Ligand code: NAP
């Protein structure tokens with residue numbers, strides 16, 4: 001039986017990855033940080049929660065990571081823990097650097113000293129490409145493993161450190177250490193602060209008469225969105241290989257935040273009409289004329305990543321990876337899930 005250690009097991013990806021590895025017959029260990037109120041995040045209420053072996057520790061603490069590797073004796077380590085919210089990284093750049101960046105070295109060093117033959121996966125991100133679109137020329141077909149990096153947030157800068165230290169351990173110590181450069185991926189388990197979940201939750205609330213309108217920042221930003229379930233499969237496939245290599249994982253499509261809003265409301269039978277531009281733009285319900293979307297500049301970022309588009313050709317060819325859930329299925333699934341959750345909640349009152 002293979003053994004895997006997952007940091008960030010309570011998060012969106014960690015919970016899906018734990019379920020996948022359990023279904024593949026792994027013994028799964030999950031790192032959980034101590035909180036004043038014990039909770040297992042996205043694993044709460046799942047069968048996986050009963051099967052995962054939890055180890056308490058914080059990735060910023062080297063000794064905790066040494067203990068975690070000793071206790072789990074893993075064949076594979078997936079480092080998914082991070083302060084993963086880009087907007088928050090502008091408000092806490094140093095904590096983000098320590099958790100999202102430097103802590104990767106704690107884990108790599110723990111593996112190197114305790115179990116150097118364990119395979120290591122680092123959760124790298126398309127946010128590292130950031131503003132590098134200008135370097136890509138006119139016929140841009142998406143960022144690849146060979147594209148330049150130009151992070152535009154403290155989060156992106158921290159992730160770049162983790163990405164390069166992973167590569168450095170691979171080159172220096174001949175360790176199986178690799179990174180998946182994953183583009184945005186969402187799901188019914190996505191945190192409510194991210195734009196997709198904020199939109200699907202608000203659309204469902206407005207539909208049920210529980211919210212007046214949705215407030216957003218930059219609706220022109222474009223993202224390459226996929227489903228987390230498809231993306232955790234790619235992580236696992238990367239560690240199935242004989243030799244470590246980095247892979248871009250993406251859908252190959254890009255959509256604006258505005259399109260995500262339109263599709264979310266459409267899934268509930270509401271068509272939106274847009275009026276004005278910039279901070280004065282509003283979205284109204286085409287039938288009732290009621291304003292349901294407004295801009296609030298407080299959601300603008302000090303520096304924005306305008307466009308993300310990935311090219312996952314290498315992963316498709318070498319890993320045999322392909323996404324199974326389309327953009328429209330993703331949006332509709334998230335909206336439906338939020339609607340059901342809210343109806344259930346209302347039933348309790
Ligand atoms: P997420 O839902 O925010 O999960 C983050 C996880 O990290 C949570 O389990 C959290 O625990 C844990 N964590 C945070 N700080 C920690 C610390 N100091 N010590 C131990 N655990 C800590 O993120 P996600 O969307 O699943 O993403 C997983 C990873 O992929 C992250 O590294 C993210 O940056 C990266 N990534 C995500 C995407 C995406 O679009 N989702 C794209 C590219 C890369 P608590 O439950 O205690 O908060």
Ligand code: G4F
Pocket residue numbers: 084085086087125126127182183184185193194195196198215216217218219221222223257299300301304305308
């Ligand atoms: O959903 P977001 O907060 O995700 P972002 O910044 O793209 O980061 C996510 O994807 C990265 C991969 O590229 C991950 F590494 C990272 O961990 C995270 O999972 O914002 C998406 C876009 C941004 O351009 C933002 O400015 O939506 C725009 N936006 C517009 N209004 C908003 C809002 N974002 C949020 N969170 N809230 C708004 O009201």
